[in-house]
Amino acid sequence: RLLGGGLDEDIIDSLEEILLRADIGVTATQRLIGGLKEGYRAGNLKDQAQVLEFLKTGLKEKLGGEAPKLREAPKPPTVVIVAGVNGSGKTTSVAKLTHLLTRGGEKKVLLAACDTFRAAAVEQLATWAGRLGVDIVRGQTGADPAAVAHDACEKALKQGYDYLVIDTAGRLHTDKNLMRELEKIARVGKKHIPDSPHEVLLVLDATTGQNAVRQAKEFLEVLPVSGIILAKLDGTAKGGIVVVIREELGIPVKFVGLGEQPTDMQPFDAGVFVDGLLS
Amino acid sequence: QLTDGLSGAISRLVSRGKLTEANIDEGLREVRKALLEADVALPVIKDFIDKVKAKAVGQLQIEGVDPGQQIVKVVNDELVALMGPIDTRIREQGNGPTIIMMVGLQGAGKTTSCGKLAKYLVEKKRRKPVLVAADLQRPAAIDQLKVLGEQLGLPVYSEDPNASKGLTGIFKRGSRAAEVCKNGVKFATQAGCDTVILDTAGRLHIDDDLMKELRDVKERLEPQNIFLVVDAMTGQDAVKSAKEFNDQLAVDGVILTKLDGDARGGAALSIKAVTGKTIKFIGTGEKLDRLEEFHPDRMASRVLG
Numbered sequence: 383r384l385l386g387g388g389l390d391e392d393i394i395d396s397l398e399e400i401l402l403r404a405d406i407g408v409t410a411t412q413r414l415i416g417g418l419k420e421g422y423r424a425g426n427l428k429d430q431a432q433v434l435e436f437l438k439t440g441l442k443e444k445l446g447g448e449a450p451k452l453r454e455a456p457k458p459p460t461v462v463i464v465a466g467v468n469g470s471g472k473t474t475s476v477a478k479l480t481h482l483l484t485r486g487g488e489k490k491v492l493l494a495a496c497d498t499f500r501a502a503a504v505e506q507l508a509t510w511a512g513r514l515g516v517d518i519v520r521g522q523t524g525a526d527p528a529a530v531a532h533d534a535c536e537k538a539l540k541q542g543y544d545y546l547v548i549d550t551a552g553r554l555h556t557d558k559n560l561m562r563e564l565e566k567i568a569r570v571g572k573k574h575i576p577d578s579p580h581e582v583l584l585v586l587d588a589t590t591g592q593n594a595v596r597q598a599k600e601f602l603e604v605l606p607v608s609g610i611i612l613a614k615l616d617g618t619a620k621g622g623i624v625v626v627i628r629e630e631l632g633i634p635v636k637f638v639g640l641g642e643q644p645t646d647m648q649p650f651d652a653g654v655f656v657d658g659l660l661s
Numbered sequence: 662q663l664t665d666g667l668s669g670a671i672s673r674l675v676s677r678g679k680l681t682e683a684n685i686d687e688g689l690r691e692v693r694k695a696l697l698e699a700d701v702a703l704p705v706i707k708d709f710i711d712k713v714k715a716k717a718v719g720q721l722q723i724e725g726v727d728p729g730q731q732i733v734k735v736v737n738d739e740l741v742a743l744m745g746p747i748d749t750r751i752r753e754q755g756n757g758p759t760i761i762m763m764v765g766l767q768g769a770g771k772t773t774s775c776g777k778l779a780k781y782l783v784e785k786k787r788r789k790p791v792l793v794a795a796d797l798q799r800p801a802a803i804d805q806l807k808v809l810g811e812q813l814g815l816p817v818y819s820e821d822p823n824a825s826k827g828l829t830g831i832f833k834r835g836s837r838a839a840e841v842c843k844n845g846v847k848f849a850t851q852a853g854c855d856t857v858i859l860d861t862a863g864r865l866h867i868d869d870d871l872m873k874e875l876r877d878v879k880e881r882l883e884p885q886n887i888f889l890v891v892d893a894m895t896g897q898d899a900v901k902s903a904k905e906f907n908d909q910l911a912v913d914g915v916i917l918t919k920l921d922g923d924a925r926g927g928a929a930l931s932i933k934a935v936t937g938k939t940i941k942f943i944g945t946g947e948k949l950d951r952l953e954e955f956h957p958d959r960m961a962s963r964v965l966g
């Protein structure tokens with residue numbers, strides 16, 4: 383969509399629009415555009431193709447290189463907590479993770495239904511467990527989610543599961559009580575599995591704007607967030623906000639959600655993602 | 662009454678003395694930054710800044726007011742005017758139940774808002790609503806709406822999503838949801854209920870089959886009210902999805918959810934600017950009493966930060 387091959391500062395400025403509309407945000411965009419202008423003035427960038435290449439390289443660097451894998455604990459079970467704000471795609475992502483772990487028939491997965499609050503949350507996860515052929519630990523309606531997590535960790539350890547994936551209730555990062563509840567869910571597992579949780583995945587909706595950075599900051603305050611699942615990237619939103627999150631908080635994207643079925647999740651590929659940002 | 666963020670930034674920039682075109686431009690650069698940080702869509706910001714500049718330039722002759730504050734006032738007034746008016750009207754049906762159809766992207770808060778709206782209609786408008794479970798694809802979506810119905814003591818119409826699976830091969834996909842909705846309205850009429858709230862499955866605005874499904878429901882039921890449910894933390898994409906839903910369905914209003922968080926909610930301005938449709942209600946929590954009428958002045962302060 384750039385015109386011809388020629389380059390000047392106006393053309394560099396027009397790239398600002400692509401970055402802003404990808405939800406990269408004002409500050410990061412200004413820095414990126416500033417960097418491009420410096421390169422142009424120094425004579426290092428002579429045409430549009432070079433500018434685009436420079437931009438892509440810069441974005442990929444900010445995203446942190448090699449896509450990290452799902453962590454595997456030194457001895458089983460590996461405990462994975464899935465958290466995030468309301469409606470971001472957590473429960474569906476748990477189903478997708480389960481599919482990735484079990485499709486080769488290799489891993490024995492246990493699910494914990496720790497959303498004990500929302501209407502039919504347990505039923506939703508139980509349906510996925512049934513379809514994927516995995517066991518699920520659930521409590522009474524309104525049970526303390528930490529109690530369910532505690533029981534699940536005990537079962538995962540004693541019955542030899544490779545992975546325990548804990549689905550949690552959606553919560554706004556601004557709700558102090560619910561953030562404390564999340565901290566407690568992580569803490570109670572340590573009684574049986576001292577170095578748990580081994581992986582904490584924050585599920586972000588790709589349509590989210592600048593608030594995603596606040597979400598990541600606040601969740602990181604209460605949990606050792608080790609990765610992001612960027613859900614709903616099959617829509618038109620670009621999810622550029624993950625660039626800022628990686629840069630400012632060091633949290634890498636580990637997976638992207640590309641649909642509503644268990645097969646619709648892929649490991650994060652920075653190159654593919656950056657191409658998508660700028661398209 | 663505006664928070665210090667934008668006013669502070671502008672008054673630091675804009676020198677004392679009267680309003681000039683130069684300091685208007687300076688102030689508007691700050692406004693642009695604030696609106697971007699608030700997730701207002703870029704094309705909407707451009708139009709908005711042009712409008713504000715024209716108004717501010719029109720005030721160049723006014724003396725005795727701090728120019729920075731003048732700019733902020735023009736911005737705030739323009740924002741309120743654009744996002745308003747207050748309009749919580751729900752169109753009623755003359756003969757037969759009033760139908761409200763809830764649509765939107767995945768996870769926006771439609772099902773929860775169906776419950777909230779039903780409660781609001783019962784308590785504030787003395788209506789007798791039926792909730793219709795027309796999301797036939799999400800696991801336990803029907804259960805979710807049934808639980809809400811139980812909590813409210815209201816009837817929920819639903820069908821087994823796998824029923825008439827044999828026949829589904831004969832009808833093209835998309836007629837099942839319309840079928841359930843149609844039967845839901847029949848059920849409401851027979852039960853003496855005056856309002857039907859249709860909960861539909863979340864979907865992408867670029868999914869042609871699923872958007873057609875919504876057009877089918879609209880065509881067959883002719884709902885008096887189609888509400889687009891949008892998450893307040895939506896970023897730049899708000900214009901794309903809202904425009905598409907509105908172009909295809911001509912929505913009657915918007916419900917903006919999750920405003921109990923700290924998202925600035927610029928999507929509110931983007932959506933109004935691009936569809937012309939007003940935000941009727943806002944969601945301010947997960948519980949069913951957390952539905953409020955939309956106030957453009959409160960939203961303006963929040964967006965400007």
Ligand SMILES: Nc1nc2c(ncn2[C@@H]2O[C@H](COP(=O)(O)OP(=O)(O)OP(=O)(O)O)[C@@H](O)[C@H]2O)c(=O)[nH]1
Pocket residue numbers: 466467468469470471472473474475497500503550551552553585613614615616617638639640641642646767768799863865
């Ligand atoms: N298109 C698309 N839809 C998705 C994706 N991930 C999840 N969804 C949909 O988003 C909606 C919400 O997903 P859930 O898994 O229930 O989200 P959640 O975070 O568990 O929600 P709460 O538990 O209520 O906070 C559902 O309709 C999912 O099918 C994705 O990658 N792409």
Ligand SMILES: Nc1nc2c(ncn2[C@@H]2O[C@H](COP(=O)(O)OP(=O)(O)OP(=O)(O)O)[C@@H](O)[C@H]2O)c(=O)[nH]1
Pocket residue numbers: 468469500552554765766767768769770771772773774796799802861862863864890918919920921922943944945946947951
């Ligand atoms: N904090 C807060 N949470 C909300 C609000 N409205 C809905 N939610 C929560 O957001 C999540 C998604 O709500 P749903 O009603 O399931 O969303 P949906 O649009 O029906 O989702 P799909 O049917 O999968 O597209 C749930 O956890 C709700 O409790 C709100 O105003 N504030």
Ligand SMILES: [Mg+2]
Pocket residue numbers: 472473474497503550551552
């Ligand atoms: Mg969930």
Ligand SMILES: [Mg+2]
Pocket residue numbers: 771772773796802860861862863
């Ligand atoms: Mg729903």
